[in-house]
Amino acid sequence: MDAPPKAGTPRRPRRSPARxxxxxxxxxxxxxxxxxxxYLDAAWLKAGQYMMIGAVGAIGLTLVVxxxxxxxxxxxxxxxxxxxxxxxxxxxxxxxxxxxxxxDPGLSLxxxxxxxxxxxxxxxxxxxxxxxxxxxxxxxxxxFLGLYFGQxxxxxxxxxxxxxxxxxxxxxxxxFTDEGPAxxxxxxxxxxxxxxxxxFLLLTVLAFVIARGAVRGxxxxxxxxxxxxxxxxxxxxxxxxxxxxxAFAVSSAYxxxxxxxxxxxxxxxxxxxxxxxxxxxxxxxxxLAMVIIGGLGSVPGALVGALIxxxxxxxxxxYSADLGWFAGTGDGTLTPILVSSFVYGAAxxxxxxxEPGGLATLGRRLTRLRRQxxxxx
Amino acid sequence: MNTFLQLVVNGxxxxxxxALLALGFVIIFxxxxxxxFAHGSLVLFGGYLVVxxxxxxxxxxxxxxxxxxxxxxxxxxERLLLSRSWHADANSLALLTIGVxxxxxxxxxxxxxxxxxxxxxxxDAKPFRLxxxxxxxxxxxxxxxxxxxxTAFWLAFKYSxxxxxxxxxxxxxxxxxxxxxxxSRVTATAWLVAGLLAGVAVxxxxxxxxxxxxxxxxxxSIALAAFPAAILGGLDSTxxxxxxxxxxxxxxALSAQYVSFDFSKSAVFLVMxxxxxxxxxxxxxxxxxxxx
Numbered sequence: 001m002d003a004p005p006k007a008g009t010p011r012r013p014r015r016s017p018a019r020x021x022x023x024x025x026x027x028x029x030x031x032x033x034x035x036x037x038x039y040l041d042a043a044w045l046k047a048g049q050y051m052m053i054g055a056v057g058a059i060g061l062t063l064v065v066x067x068x069x070x071x072x073x074x075x076x077x078x079x080x081x082x083x084x085x086x087x088x089x090x091x092x093x094x095x096x097x098x099x100x101x102x103x104d105p106g107l108s109l110x111x112x113x114x115x116x117x118x119x120x121x122x123x124x125x126x127x128x129x130x131x132x133x134x135x136x137x138x139x140x141x142x143x144f145l146g147l148y149f150g151q152x153x154x155x156x157x158x159x160x161x162x163x164x165x166x167x168x169x170x171x172x173x174x175x176f177t178d179e180g181p182a183x184x185x186x187x188x189x190x191x192x193x194x195x196x197x198x199x200f201l202l203l204t205v206l207a208f209v210i211a212r213g214a215v216r217g218x219x220x221x222x223x224x225x226x227x228x229x230x231x232x233x234x235x236x237x238x239x240x241x242x243x244x245x246x247a248f249a250v251s252s253a254y255x256x257x258x259x260x261x262x263x264x265x266x267x268x269x270x271x272x273x274x275x276x277x278x279x280x281x282x283x284x285x286x287x288l289a290m291v292i293i294g295g296l297g298s299v300p301g302a303l304v305g306a307l308i309x310x311x312x313x314x315x316x317x318x319y320s321a322d323l324g325w326f327a328g329t330g331d332g333t334l335t336p337i338l339v340s341s342f343v344y345g346a347a348x349x350x351x352x353x354x355e356p357g358g359l360a361t362l363g364r365r366l367t368r369l370r371r372q373x374x375x376x377x
Numbered sequence: 378m379n380t381f382l383q384l385v386v387n388g389x390x391x392x393x394x395x396a397l398l399a400l401g402f403v404i405i406f407x408x409x410x411x412x413x414f415a416h417g418s419l420v421l422f423g424g425y426l427v428v429x430x431x432x433x434x435x436x437x438x439x440x441x442x443x444x445x446x447x448x449x450x451x452x453x454x455e456r457l458l459l460s461r462s463w464h465a466d467a468n469s470l471a472l473l474t475i476g477v478x479x480x481x482x483x484x485x486x487x488x489x490x491x492x493x494x495x496x497x498x499x500x501d502a503k504p505f506r507l508x509x510x511x512x513x514x515x516x517x518x519x520x521x522x523x524x525x526x527x528t529a530f531w532l533a534f535k536y537s538x539x540x541x542x543x544x545x546x547x548x549x550x551x552x553x554x555x556x557x558x559x560x561s562r563v564t565a566t567a568w569l570v571a572g573l574l575a576g577v578a579v580x581x582x583x584x585x586x587x588x589x590x591x592x593x594x595x596x597x598s599i600a601l602a603a604f605p606a607a608i609l610g611g612l613d614s615t616x617x618x619x620x621x622x623x624x625x626x627x628x629x630a631l632s633a634q635y636v637s638f639d640f641s642k643s644a645v646f647l648v649m650x651x652x653x654x655x656x657x658x659x660x661x662x663x664x665x666x667x668x669x
Contacts, residue, residue, distance in 0.1 A: 071468070125654070126650060126653065126654055129653070129654060129657045130653060130657050131657075132468060133412040133468070133471060133608075133612065134608060134612070134653060134657065134658065134659075136412075136471075137604050137605065137608045137649070138608070138649070138650055138653050140601075140604065140646065141605075141643070141646030141647065141649060141650050144642050144643040144645075144646045145643050145646070145647070147639075147642065147643065148639055148640055148642070148643040151639045152637075152639065152640075274594075274595070274598070275598050275601075275642070276594060276598070281598075281601070285475055285479065288472070288475065289475075289476075289479075292472050334487075338483055338487060341479055341480070341483045342479075342480055342483060342484075344476075344479070345476045345477070345478075345479035345480035345483070346476065346480060347476070348472060348473065348475060348476030348479070349458065349473055349476040349477060349480075352462060352465055352469045352470065352472055352473040352476070353458065353461065353462050353465075353473070356465055356469055
């Protein structure tokens with residue numbers, strides 16, 4: 001992943017009070033997120049982890065779609081690629097049914113990110129030549145290739161009927177399961193749910209910080225220049241092909257990380273039987289929905305989008321038990337997933353119609369209303 | 378050799394249906410520069426109305442209702458949502474249609490539940506033989522219907538006032554408006570016609586002969602194959618839509634036989650990728666030129 005280059009001191013706006021307030025708000029949010037495992041039970045932590053998967057994936061997608069202006073419907077493919085790579089790299093050696101390399105899970109996670117990034121890079125020659133909708137449909141091809149790969153490469157994916165279990169995550173020998181040293185914090189035992197929460201939170205924060213750095217630095221500027229006008233960007237000395245390929249690879253890397261997290265979350269890698277599944281078109285569209293709802297190109301917006309799109313079905317499912325919703329069974333009943341599909345479908349329409357900048361613009365407008373006069377030009 | 382001929386004939390039959398769908402994409406794209414991601418839901422919507430009205434109206438009546446309602450849904454989308462967002466660019470509107478697609482598709486799939494009705498009662502599952510080749514009636518009817526509709530469309534496009542207006546608008550939107558062409562009317566009819574074509578297509582897709590499955594989420598995913606058809610032909614070329622549709626049909630039929638059924642879905646997209654790498658705007662599409 002590209003770190004922001006250290007060429008000269010980056011121009012930063014002066015530390016205005018509003019900026020300090022914003023930094024304080026982010027820190028407060030982080031503290032709350034760190035404290036939550038002490039108060040929530042495992043089911044809610046699981047739901048929160050799912051939102052964080054969405055956040056990581058959506059941040060990656062917003063970079064390529066919003067910042068670099070390349071429509072990608074391939075995100076589900078990179079999830080599958082990352083998930084498979086993690087499972088294969090960390091899988092046990094000597095299993096005659098499936099391939100495994102028996103690597104350390106932490107290393108495998110890095111490997112999954114690298115594999116997804118390389119696959120994204122391999123698609124770059126195509127991505128570089130195409131624009132807009134043509135690229136969108138071309139990238140859809142990857143989802144279909146992923147479907148076929150999942151069905152046919154059973155030694156890697158375990159096949160559509162059974163799938164295969166990923167190695168439980170551990171870092172430098174410390175297991176993220178209920179095993180290992182018993183830890184407790186303020187009387188709360190830190191077991192699998194809590195440990196995974198902290199792992200996912202760490203990954204999400206890293207993903208967020210790196211993306212913000214990229215967006216604010218030279219890399220982000222080159223992406224936006226290419227998005228706004230390729231010819232003009234080329235004239236100004238931006239290598240258009242490199243910028244496009246870079247954006248695609250970075251976004252794929254994020255997709256791969258989200259995929260590895262998905263496999264860990266489900267505790268199984270199970271490729272889809274049809275194009276509507278865990279790694280299907282619907283997932284690509286759900287990630288696109290997060291990015292659109294959040295406001296194309298906005299990294300914090302992607303977080304909020306993920307909260308809505310990935311969070312809603314989880315939260316509804318948890319609440320429905322208490323409220324007696326979705327109690328019906330059989331044909332034509334509403335499910336949490338269905339309801340949230342309606343909600344995010346409607347949200348996309350409303351955003352495009354009334355606030356093309358998404359929730360990010362809405363948020364910016366609201367904060368601007370509170371502090372007069374406006375400080376941004 | 379007979380198998381090969383057989384596959385090509387089957388592929389053409391399927392391809393005719395893809396051509397109808399791809400033509401819908403292309404008409405909308407030419408008139409508005411919007412790619413309609415909701416095309417699959419128009420297909421499902423038309424099919425669903427056939428199912429609902431079939432008992433009361435019989436097959437012919439229900440099919441007409443289905444076709445017309447798919448057209449009207451297209452019209453409605455354009456009038457209610459797209460025409461009101463004139464400030465948004467074409468790409469955002471394409472994203473908007475994704476939102477529409479999610480809602481309509483999920484609702485219809487929910488209503489269908491586990492019942493997956495077949496639509497092609499009039500001709501379905503009565504294959505007949507012709508000189509060593511087995512022909513599916515669905516494919517034959519589809520070929521004839523598609524040929525008639527596409528010719529009719531092409532004649533209208535070439536000679537009617539609507540066609541002239543449409544071509545003028547596709548050429549240069551502002552100039553056309555200045556010359557007195559009512560752009561909203563052209564746009565609205567484009568969506569109507571695309572919807573009608575989708576309504577016709579579903580009668581063939583949700584049959585035993587075509588997909589082996591009734592109206593379902595699978596119908597929507599088959600309609601997705603019209604995407605590569607439109608793209609590989611070139612999004613702004615009507616002839617390209619027809620060629621693209623036939624290519625997709627044949628590629629699917631051949632790859633399902635000679636490689637594997639699972640592979641056939643990806644094969645279509647692979648062929649499209651290859652075409653795009655060589656010609657980034659499709660076989661017949663207009664090349665985009667940049668002037669600085």
